Amino acid sequence: MNDSLSTLNWLVEAGADEAVAEQPVNRLTAKAQVTPLQPAAAPRTAPARAPAALPVDSDAIGTAQAAAAAAQSLADLKTALEAFDGCALKRTATNTVFADGVAEGRIMLIGEAPGRDEDRVGKPFVGRAGQLLDKMLASIGLDRKENAYITNVINWRPPDNRDPTPEEAAACLPFLRRHIELAQPGVIILLGAVAARHVTGVSDGIMKLRGRWLEYRVGDTMVPLMPTLHPAYLLRQPAHKKLAWRDLQAVRDRMKTLDLPARVAPSGDAG
Numbered sequence: 001m002n003d004s005l006s007t008l009n010w011l012v013e014a015g016a017d018e019a020v021a022e023q024p025v026n027r028l029t030a031k032a033q034v035t036p037l038q039p040a041a042a043p044r045t046a047p048a049r050a051p052a053a054l055p056v057d058s059d060a061i062g063t064a065q066a067a068a069a070a071a072q073s074l075a076d077l078k079t080a081l082e083a084f085d086g087c088a089l090k091r092t093a094t095n096t097v098f099a100d101g102v103a104e105g106r107i108m109l110i111g112e113a114p115g116r117d118e119d120r121v122g123k124p125f126v127g128r129a130g131q132l133l134d135k136m137l138a139s140i141g142l143d144r145k146e147n148a149y150i151t152n153v154i155n156w157r158p159p160d161n162r163d164p165t166p167e168e169a170a171a172c173l174p175f176l177r178r179h180i181e182l183a184q185p186g187v188i189i190l191l192g193a194v195a196a197r198h199v200t201g202v203s204d205g206i207m208k209l210r211g212r213w214l215e216y217r218v219g220d221t222m223v224p225l226m227p228t229l230h231p232a233y234l235l236r237q238p239a240h241k242k243l244a245w246r247d248l249q250a251v252r253d254r255m256k257t258l259d260l261p262a263r264v265a266p267s268g269d270a271g
């Protein structure tokens, strides 16, 4: 099936199967819900509410913070992550899964953790969920080969695809925060409950969080952030594709208003 046909299929499955008006509707006339996630005293990119009392290995977190902070480009960060041994998941994984796509597009998607296919290939979202994600992106004019950049909260596959533990997530989060700083996204899309919880620090379920604009602070900039449903969940619950479709329409509308300036990529960025 060619790309446009599979994108059309995704749209139809998501419920967008008829034109409802002659003219496009400007959804931005409705007031966006913007929630600042960080108190003034928080570290520059930390979530406002830290995940509740983590049983953390503070050595591993300290090492992760120092290694991540020292990285001055995406390529540096990838190298630092590959050299980091503070997350137990690395021992059972085949590859470190860093990112895929084009950071210059300034649309950053954050998923949960690599699965079997991602572990084998060393890139995020290359299995069935990734194929659906590609269709979802295509439906709003995005493509990881051109203008979308994809990573995960967790950089190594949890055995049997179990949920990452709070300790495992805590060891990866300093890298994710630095990853966001270096990628300089103009919009962030969070895929599923795990990404939504760890990036925002808000523990409301994804059904409550999805579809509402939030903000993520990077330095002096507040980056609009949209939590939505994870493509793997949508494969299990296709009836909910229409909710993800609504969220993506909101992203597409917001992107039109942003006129994102080009990202200033440090030399030596990862490809």
Ligand code: URA
Binding pocket: 111, 112, 113, 114, 115, 118, 123, 124, 125, 126, 129, 130, 152, 232
């Ligand atoms: N699910 C995720 O959250 N990330 C991947 O990379 C693959 C599946």
